[in-house]
Every structure is written in C-alpha cells, then in structure tokens.
Amino acid sequence: MNEKFALITGGAKRIGETTSRYLHEKGFNIILHYNNSEAEAENIGEELNRIRKNSCSTVKANFNSEASINKVVAKLNQITKSLDVLVNNASSFYSTPIDKASLKEWKDLTDTNVTTPLFLIQALAPHLKEAKGCVVNISDTLVKNGIKEYSLYSGAKSALESITKSLAKELAPEVRINGIAPGAILWQDDKDLSDEEKSSVLNKVALGRIGRPEDVASTIFFLTQSKYITGQIINVDGGRFSF
Numbered sequence: 680m681n682e683k684f685a686l687i688t689g690g691a692k693r694i695g696e697t698t699s700r701y702l703h704e705k706g707f708n709i710i711l712h713y714n715n716s717e718a719e720a721e722n723i724g725e726e727l728n729r730i731r732k733n734s735c736s737t738v739k740a741n742f743n744s745e746a747s748i749n750k751v752v753a754k755l756n757q758i759t760k761s762l763d764v765l766v767n768n769a770s771s772f773y774s775t776p777i778d779k780a781s782l783k784e785w786k787d788l789t790d791t792n793v794t795t796p797l798f799l800i801q802a803l804a805p806h807l808k809e810a811k812g813c814v815v816n817i818s819d820t821l822v823k824n825g826i827k828e829y830s831l832y833s834g835a836k837s838a839l840e841s842i843t844k845s846l847a848k849e850l851a852p853e854v855r856i857n858g859i860a861p862g863a864i865l866w867q868d869d870k871d872l873s874d875e876e877k878s879s880v881l882n883k884v885a886l887g888r889i890g891r892p893e894d895v896a897s898t899i900f901f902l903t904q905s906k907y908i909t910g911q912i913i914n915v916d917g918g919r920f921s922f
C-alpha cells in the first residue's frame with residue numbers, strides 16, 4: 680500500500696489538533712509533535728490508531744533546544760524515510776513592548792516561529808524529496824503590516840514568510856513550500872478578551888466572523904493536493920482589512 684505521511688508540529692491542540700485529525704481523515708498517517716501537551720497528544724494518538732492501526736505516532740520536543748530537530752528526525756526515521764507533508768505550526772506568541780523586550784524573548788519567539796521550522800525543513804529535505812512532498816509554514820496575516828507591541832513575533836513570522844519563498848525556489852522542483860497566514864481563528868486561551876475587544880477585531884473582518892481551525896486545516900490539505908502552487912503565502916483571514 681502507498682502510505683502517505685504528514686508531520687504536524689504543535690499538533691496536539693487548537694489549530695494543530697484540528698490539522699492532525701483533518702489530514703488523518705484524508706488518509707495521511709500522522710506524526711504528531713508536541714511539547715507540553717503530552718496527555719492531549721497521547722489521547723489523539725490512541726484515538727487515531729483505533730480508527731486505523733499504526734496511523735499515528737507522537738514525538739515530544741522542546742523547540743528551544745537544539746536537540747529537538749534530531750529528536751524529531753530520529754522519530755520519523757523509525758517510521759518512514761519518505762515524508763509527504765511537513766506542517767510547521769508550533770509557535771510561541773505573546774506581546775513584547777519594545778521598552779521591555781529581552782533577548783530571551785527574541786530567542787524563544789524566533790526558535791519556535793522560524794529557526795526550528797527552517798532547520799526542520801533542512802533536516803527533512805531528503806524525506807520530502809523522496810515523497811515529492813510539500814511544506815506548509817503557518818504565519819500570521821497581521822505581520823505584513825506590523826503588529827504594535829509584537830515586533831519580535833512579527834519579525835520572526837516575517838522571516839518565516841521570506842524563507843518560505845526562497846526555499847520554494849531552492850528545493851523545487853521536488854519539494855513545494857507554501858505558507859498560510861491565518862487571521863483571527865481562535866482567541867488566545869490565556870487572554871480573557873472582553874466582548875468589546877472581540878468585536879473590534881471582528882469589525883475588521885469582511886466575512887464578519889472569527890475563523891475556524893477547519894478553515895486552516897482545509898487550506899493545508901488543499902496545498903498538499905495543488906501540485907502547481909509553490910512559494911505562496913495564502914491569507915486565511917476572512918478578508919481582514921489592514922487598518
């Protein structure tokens with residue numbers, strides 16, 4: 680049987696969880712990366728393996744550590760030498776007003792949002808080439824115009840978008856590399872936004888509603904199937920106005 684494999688970073692919760700389940704439903708075997716969400720990852724793994732035997736493996740790695748890349752690659756090598764889809768979804772996200780921003784925060788935000796995605800692509804390029812596979816890097820629709828008090832996060836995601844376009848040229852024609860820039864999809868768990876704050880965001884969205892994780896997951900799947908698209912960043916933001 681011609682098995683297909685997808686590796687999703689930060690795949691145990693929120694958009695990552697929906698993506699893991701969505702791609703599994705579409706027939707991919709899943710390698711689900713997590714960091715702190717061990718219980719959630721193991722539960723999803725058990726559930727997906729009940730649906731299809733040996734169709735989901737999990738790997739824990741903290742992207743603040745250099746060893747994380749080798750850990751993920753070693754896990755993948757136990758399962759397959761051929762990777763159809765890498766989704767760089769894991770991310771840290773918090774505000775860093777410039778008067779207080781620290782090197783530690785810059786390191787953390789770049790580690791998760793750009794450094795690890797970049798070196799995962801480097802390490803997995805042979806596996807992706809073998810499968811004629813693709814990479815989907817998850818960015819953020821707001822970074823194009825800058826985000827007040829999020830300059831470090833925004834800088835990291837902008838670098839990820841730029842790297843996406845460069846590597847699309849470098850790894851072609853075997854590997855396609857695209858990005859998705861979501862708008863407001865899920866409110867942050869740790870921020871209790873008032874109804875007023877939520878409507879001020881939604882007032883800037885043409886479609887007038889918050890997105891759903893499925894809106895991102897289905898676009899990832901679309902990119903896995905669209906063999907003539909590379910080097911693109913697709914906004915999945917309901918038509919977010921930039922003002």
Ligand SMILES: NC(=O)c1ccc[n+]([C@@H]2O[C@H](COP(=O)([O-])OP(=O)(O)OC[C@H]3O[C@@H](n4cnc5c(N)ncnc54)[C@H](OP(=O)(O)O)[C@@H]3O)[C@@H](O)[C@H]2O)c1
Nearest residue numbers: 689693694713714715716741742768769770819863864865
């Ligand atoms: N939510 C939105 O509305 C929205 C809007 C624009 C862009 N995005 C982008 O879409 C993607 C998914 O968004 P989300 O809100 O679902 O993400 P999230 O919940 O903020 O984070 C996804 C996962 O990243 C992992 N992660 C964080 N720090 C890590 C580290 N040091 N090492 C390894 N993994 C780490 C966490 O895994 P564990 O839980 O296992 O620790 C977490 O579950 C992100 O790239 C985000 O920037 C989201």
